[in-house]
Amino acid sequence: MSVSKGLPADAAIAAIPLPAAATPAWQRIALVLLGLAAAIAPIFVLESFHLFQLTMAVIMALAVLGLNIVTGYNGQISLGHGAFFAVGAYCTAILMSHFDWSFWPTLPISAAVCAGLGYGVGFPALRLAGHYLALTTFSLAVAVPQILKHKSIEDWTGGVQGLFLVKPDAPFGLPLSSDQWMYLVAVIVAGACFLLVWNLIRSRIGRALMATRDHATAAEAMGMDIGSLKTKAFALSAMITGIAGSLSAVAIEFVAPDSFSFGVSITLFVGMVVGGVASILGSLFGGLFVLFVPNIAEAISKAAPGVIYGVILILFLFLLPDGFAGLLRRIAAKLRGRG
Amino acid sequence: MLNRRTFLAASAAGLAMPGIARAQETPGVTATEIRIGNTMPYSGPASAYGVIGRSHEAFFRMVNDQGGIAGRRINFITYDDGYSPPKTVEQTRRLVEQDRVAFTFNQLGTAANSAILRYMNQRKVPHIFLSTGADKWGNYQDTPWTIGWQPSYRTEAQIYMKHLLAERPNPRIGLLYQNDDFGKDYVTGVRDILGARYDQMVRAVSHEATDPTIDSQVVSLQQGGCDVMLTATTPKFAAQAIRRVFDVGWRPAFYYLTNVSISVGTVMEPAGPEKGVGIITSAYLKDPTDPGWDNDAGMREWRAFMAKHIPNGDQKDGSYPFAYGIAQTLMQVLKQCEGNFSRESIMKQAASIRDFIPATLIPGIKVSTSPTNFHPIRQMQLQRWTGQTWQRFGGVIEGANV
Numbered sequence: 001m002s003v004s005k006g007l008p009a010d011a012a013i014a015a016i017p018l019p020a021a022a023t024p025a026w027q028r029i030a031l032v033l034l035g036l037a038a039a040i041a042p043i044f045v046l047e048s049f050h051l052f053q054l055t056m057a058v059i060m061a062l063a064v065l066g067l068n069i070v071t072g073y074n075g076q077i078s079l080g081h082g083a084f085f086a087v088g089a090y091c092t093a094i095l096m097s098h099f100d101w102s103f104w105p106t107l108p109i110s111a112a113v114c115a116g117l118g119y120g121v122g123f124p125a126l127r128l129a130g131h132y133l134a135l136t137t138f139s140l141a142v143a144v145p146q147i148l149k150h151k152s153i154e155d156w157t158g159g160v161q162g163l164f165l166v167k168p169d170a171p172f173g174l175p176l177s178s179d180q181w182m183y184l185v186a187v188i189v190a191g192a193c194f195l196l197v198w199n200l201i202r203s204r205i206g207r208a209l210m211a212t213r214d215h216a217t218a219a220e221a222m223g224m225d226i227g228s229l230k231t232k233a234f235a236l237s238a239m240i241t242g243i244a245g246s247l248s249a250v251a252i253e254f255v256a257p258d259s260f261s262f263g264v265s266i267t268l269f270v271g272m273v274v275g276g277v278a279s280i281l282g283s284l285f286g287g288l289f290v291l292f293v294p295n296i297a298e299a300i301s302k303a304a305p306g307v308i309y310g311v312i313l314i315l316f317l318f319l320l321p322d323g324f325a326g327l328l329r330r331i332a333a334k335l336r337g338r339g
Numbered sequence: 340m341l342n343r344r345t346f347l348a349a350s351a352a353g354l355a356m357p358g359i360a361r362a363q364e365t366p367g368v369t370a371t372e373i374r375i376g377n378t379m380p381y382s383g384p385a386s387a388y389g390v391i392g393r394s395h396e397a398f399f400r401m402v403n404d405q406g407g408i409a410g411r412r413i414n415f416i417t418y419d420d421g422y423s424p425p426k427t428v429e430q431t432r433r434l435v436e437q438d439r440v441a442f443t444f445n446q447l448g449t450a451a452n453s454a455i456l457r458y459m460n461q462r463k464v465p466h467i468f469l470s471t472g473a474d475k476w477g478n479y480q481d482t483p484w485t486i487g488w489q490p491s492y493r494t495e496a497q498i499y500m501k502h503l504l505a506e507r508p509n510p511r512i513g514l515l516y517q518n519d520d521f522g523k524d525y526v527t528g529v530r531d532i533l534g535a536r537y538d539q540m541v542r543a544v545s546h547e548a549t550d551p552t553i554d555s556q557v558v559s560l561q562q563g564g565c566d567v568m569l570t571a572t573t574p575k576f577a578a579q580a581i582r583r584v585f586d587v588g589w590r591p592a593f594y595y596l597t598n599v600s601i602s603v604g605t606v607m608e609p610a611g612p613e614k615g616v617g618i619i620t621s622a623y624l625k626d627p628t629d630p631g632w633d634n635d636a637g638m639r640e641w642r643a644f645m646a647k648h649i650p651n652g653d654q655k656d657g658s659y660p661f662a663y664g665i666a667q668t669l670m671q672v673l674k675q676c677e678g679n680f681s682r683e684s685i686m687k688q689a690a691s692i693r694d695f696i697p698a699t700l701i702p703g704i705k706v707s708t709s710p711t712n713f714h715p716i717r718q719m720q721l722q723r724w725t726g727q728t729w730q731r732f733g734g735v736i737e738g739a740n741v
Contacts, residue, residue, distance in 0.1 A: 253457070302392070309382075
């Protein structure tokens with residue numbers, strides 16, 4: 001988890017999909033089509049429970065992606081992204097259950113609220129270095145569940161009881177069950193966000209973010225406004241995690257303060273490290289990991305699932321020291337070496 | 340590299356293993372087995388309650404050793420939800436859709452059960468005998484597929500008020516409650532009994548679970564001229580209240596304390612055991628540390644079960660007698676089904692238990708349900724703090740019929 005090394009990120013850009021010069025257009029199109037097919041196939045293949053699990057994994061992946069922007073690409077450790085996840089979820093839940101909004105229009109609102117909150121928190125907090133920022137954001141994650149219970153906003157948040165909401169039904173009479181539609185919604189929203197981040201990271205701003213991470217002084221010397229860059233990255237990252245929170249609220253159809261304990265923030269952090277720091281595809285794997293591995297741990301031992309989870313985690317770090325994304329990179333490097 | 344590859348291949352195979360499921364008329368029931376689902380916090384902040392699930396596993400193993408029920412083995416499937424509602428939803432859906440259980444039994448946690456309440460009722464899957472004291476599980480009109488088990492907080496408050504009015508017809512009650520659904524259930528229970536007299540008799544003050552202290556609330560109750568105290572709050576605040584009431588020189592004639600906060604180790608000792616003498620609370624389970632039960636037939640039955648099936652379990656842990664009593668209640672329901680384990684039949688029998696007596700309940704307390712009563716246990720016995728221990732007194736008191 002070498003956040004400060006420039007190498008992995010550069011390699012990520014180069015590795016997937018293989019260098020543009022070497023890839024003919026038809027191959028790239030085939031790759032995109034293949035990815036689309038892989039994303040849509042589960043709707044027709046999986047039973048509704050597995051589809052639900054996969055929906056949750058996609059949502060977690062999106063939340064991990066949000067964290068990856070600020071921690072992976074910008075080098076600012078945040079242990080508080082669970083708070084943005086919660087705020088996003090509550091925005092959607094409040095709008096849907098108190099104002100009878102449908103799901104889609106709540107998305108931009110919750111994105112805007114989370115971005116605003118991220119900006120507000122990031123503005124003072126990002127002037128703190130490294131581990132101080134980690135603690136500041138951590139305190140946010142600890143505070144949010146309690147704030148949600150507070151008397152003054154209880155009428156809105158439902159207090160400890162939480163709020164119930166209903167999954168959207170498929171529009172235009174599409175022959176899809178609500179689980180299938182929910183999966184499609186999650187894939188569409190997450191897909192759009194992944195694409196957005198993909199483009200952003202490969203742009204001028206993305207390079208500036210990484211330059212700030214790798215060598216702040218050099219970046220500043222080259223005329224980058226470090227403070228503003230960091231704050232914007234934090235806001236964007238909070239926004240994406242907040243959107244994931246919104247999706248989770250409708251997928252679960254229930255929000256309560258207990259659903260957003262500080263454990264969520266740690267879970268996201270674990271997902272990011274296991275998937276691969278500063279990797280977009282790694283975020284996807286991180287989402288799958290944090291959803292499915294606890295179940296595997298539990299299947300092995302009910303007496304101490306936490307211990308098994310810890311062991312699996314350590315094994316992963318041992319086998320894939322630079323995350324899942326690192327494995328892909330190594331495979332790609334090997335293929336290229338042979339070719 | 341070979342090791343790494345083998346390992347990865349093995350884990351991939353594990354991940355890909357498909358769940359086998361088949362359609363049938365009575366979900367979860369075959370000629371040879373009946374599948375029962377459950378979620379428990381085996382990990383996370385409430386993992387101490389995980390022993391309840393382990394006790395159930397041992398209990399159903401014992402039932403199977405003795406020949407099962409109506410010629411079928413019980414297949415008890417329990418999953419960890421880490422005390423997190425989204426995980427409870429996931430695990431419950433796995434139980435219902437993938438494992439195809441007949442019903443779920445004794446899932447733990449108020450928020451966890453709230454999260455799946457609608458799912459279970461929409462799908463008409465029995466969601467029975469939950470491990471939570473909230474009153475809302477007794478709502479048979481709106482959620483007819485969900486039923487609780489233990490006395491609700493509201494019932495408990497009714498019992499205190501019944502006792503109080505019998506002893507003191509014109510009390511002035513100071514009610515200190517935590518401002519959440521737990522504390523508010525007590526307010527509702529007090530109102531049930533006092534009715535129109537509530538406003539005149541009760542001075543209620545609340546606090547947040549996040550407040551640092553409740554000193555000012557205690558003082559305001561004392562200055563309001565209250566001569567009775569009812570504390571409906573979690574252990575930390577209960578200990579503070581006991582100490583504060585004593586230190587300001589207030590001596591309520593009757594001091595009731597929710598049985599959520601009666602642990603000797605976490606409430607009475609920190610408050611100062613001498614400061615709480617005379618405090619009244621309630622119980623419905625036999626306390627395994629009470630020597631008064633040493634020769635009790637029910638507790639001997641339970642200890643024999645523990646010795647044989649959970650030899651390394653802590654017999655001082657009150658969760659075990661709880662689990663034993665609730666599992667016995669389930670067996671009573673399954674017996675009443677007489678081999679018809681359709682979901683309708685299971686729910687119907689869960690709502691027609693007549694005066695069943697589990698081994699670990701205080702004598703005189705019975706489990707009773709009906710199509711219009713989804714509160715299986717509505718009776719409790721009072722007990723008083725002597726300075727060293729809780730001592731039971733008086734007969735069993737029943738909650739109000741509301």
